[in-house]
Amino acid sequence: MTNISTPTLDAIDRSSALSFPPGFLWGAATAAYQIEGAAAVDGRTPSIWDTFSHTPGRVVEGHTGDVACDHYHRFREDVRLMADLGLKSYRFSLSWSRIQPGGSGPVNPAGVDFYQRLVDELLAHDIVPWVTLYHWDLPQELEDAGGWPLRDTAERFAEYATVAHAALGDRVRHWTTLNEPWCSAFLGYGSGTHAPGRTEAASAVRAGHHLLLGHGLATQALRAAGGQAEVGVTVNLYPVSPQTSAPADVDAARRIDGLANRFFLDPILRGEYPADLVEDLRPVSDMAHVRDGDLATISTPLDMLGINYYSRHVVAGPDPQAPAQGYWRPPSTWPGSEKVRFVNRGLPVTDMGWEIDGAGLVEILTRVHRDYPELPLYVTENGAAFTDTVVDGRVDDPQRLAYFDEHLRAAHAAISAGVPLQGYFAWSLLDNFEWAWGYTRRFGMIHVDYDSQRRIPKASAKWYAEVIRRNGLPAQ
Numbered sequence: 160m161t162n163i164s165t166p167t168l169d170a171i172d173r174s175s176a177l178s179f180p181p182g183f184l185w186g187a188a189t190a191a192y193q194i195e196g197a198a199a200v201d202g203r204t205p206s207i208w209d210t211f212s213h214t215p216g217r218v219v220e221g222h223t224g225d226v227a228c229d230h231y232h233r234f235r236e237d238v239r240l241m242a243d244l245g246l247k248s249y250r251f252s253l254s255w256s257r258i259q260p261g262g263s264g265p266v267n268p269a270g271v272d273f274y275q276r277l278v279d280e281l282l283a284h285d286i287v288p289w290v291t292l293y294h295w296d297l298p299q300e301l302e303d304a305g306g307w308p309l310r311d312t313a314e315r316f317a318e319y320a321t322v323a324h325a326a327l328g329d330r331v332r333h334w335t336t337l338n339e340p341w342c343s344a345f346l347g348y349g350s351g352t353h354a355p356g357r358t359e360a361a362s363a364v365r366a367g368h369h370l371l372l373g374h375g376l377a378t379q380a381l382r383a384a385g386g387q388a389e390v391g392v393t394v395n396l397y398p399v400s401p402q403t404s405a406p407a408d409v410d411a412a413r414r415i416d417g418l419a420n421r422f423f424l425d426p427i428l429r430g431e432y433p434a435d436l437v438e439d440l441r442p443v444s445d446m447a448h449v450r451d452g453d454l455a456t457i458s459t460p461l462d463m464l465g466i467n468y469y470s471r472h473v474v475a476g477p478d479p480q481a482p483a484q485g486y487w488r489p490p491s492t493w494p495g496s497e498k499v500r501f502v503n504r505g506l507p508v509t510d511m512g513w514e515i516d517g518a519g520l521v522e523i524l525t526r527v528h529r530d531y532p533e534l535p536l537y538v539t540e541n542g543a544a545f546t547d548t549v550v551d552g553r554v555d556d557p558q559r560l561a562y563f564d565e566h567l568r569a570a571h572a573a574i575s576a577g578v579p580l581q582g583y584f585a586w587s588l589l590d591n592f593e594w595a596w597g598y599t600r601r602f603g604m605i606h607v608d609y610d611s612q613r614r615i616p617k618a619s620a621k622w623y624a625e626v627i628r629r630n631g632l633p634a635q
Contacts, residue, residue, distance in 0.1 A: 184582030222597025262298030358490030393465030407476025
């Protein structure tokens with residue numbers, strides 16, 4: 160492995176024009192439930208997000224993905240917008256319940272036909288399709304049977320991977336098994352803030368393992384199907400920093416790094432769970448669900464690793480003077496480590512409340528390259544939610560533009576330090592249904608009027624198009 164050092168914040172060039180390596184893959188990303196709409200059209204059946212969003216009190220203002228961006232009916236218009244931006248690749252997810260209603264059994268021809276037409280439209284515009292099999296929308300029938308805490312769900316997922324490859328493998332080369340399994344496991348089954356809304360710490364841990372097992376089984380299924388499939392997985396990673404050098408703060412950082420990062424990286428890339436993490440989880444799980452052979456399956460070699468990056472966690476140990484301040488009390492996204500405090504440093508934040516920390520992207524990319532087997536890396540999501548206003552038919556979004564600029568400069572710094580970063584996907588192509596926040600948060604480079612479905616490329620989209628055209632960043 161190439162020797163590298165992590166550039167400091169000062170080492171990130173913030174003013175010069177910068178060129179990226181030849182062939183660097185410039186893209187944008189979306190997810191099926193967030194944009195497609197057509198929730199009950201052409202044989203699609205409900206997913207856990209349909210059920211969750213239709214449950215009162217779960218999503219802000221009672222919003223649902225029933226219509227979303229109506230991409231199901233407007234995909235050709237959206238692909239033309241991608242082509243206008245000069246995108247080289249488009250990362251999108253498949254709706255499992257659109258392709259295989261109920262999560263098992265016969266294939267839905269209308270659902271398959273939609274994705275075949277989408278892929279054909281992308282290829283006609285020289286845009287590389289980058290398929291994600293699972294972006295959080297488990298068919299409701301599988302959840303009713305037990306969901307991801309149940310081992311059988313991983314096996315059904317491998318069958319679905321085979322079905323998807325049979326439908327699209329002749330024209331899709333790049334496959335991602337899962338998007339952000341941390342969210343599926345710990346937000347869906349731990350805190351209950353995401354679908355299916357369960358608050359069961361032990362189930363969250365089991366769900367995390369079975370998501371990983373499903374990834375490994377699906378990877379093997381895609382390879383067994385033949386063709387030229389390049390297979391990876393996408394994880395959301397965070398640099399985790401202690402507030403001080405005090406032992407309690409350092410231990411807090413170790414704990415959160417274990418749950419956020421190493422719970423997924425170590426089984427996938429090393430074939431093991433970290434011993435300290437297993438010990439941290441002992442109060443909620445004995446890990447008896449991990450069977451012989453599971454970790455060998457989970458660590459099936461990959462062709463690439465996708466990394467989603469948004470912010471950094473700064474944490475501290477328990478504060479005996481203020482025991483309730485900042486704690487994630489059960490139900491929690493941090494099983495076994497609920498007393499860790501999350502510290503706000505007072506930095507600028509996005510509309511999601513996430514601190515903007517471009518240097519953290521350099522830290523994560525260099526860490527993965529340094530600490531794990533060498534693998535081509537892609538930033539598969541990176542972006543920011545800000546409030547936008549349409550004025551005279553234009554949408555100026557200087558904060559988002561500045562966010563992209565800062566993080567692309569960080570990506571360039573990582574490449575300069577020896578990281579094999581081969582592509583970047585902006586999140587997101589379109590404003591969309593932002594999960595439990597409904598339509599109240601906008602991440603898109605293209606503004607969507609949800610009443611008229613009118614699309615307006617924002618200033619950040621036009622800036623990104625110029626970045627793609629020149630394969631580099633302009634001087635600030």
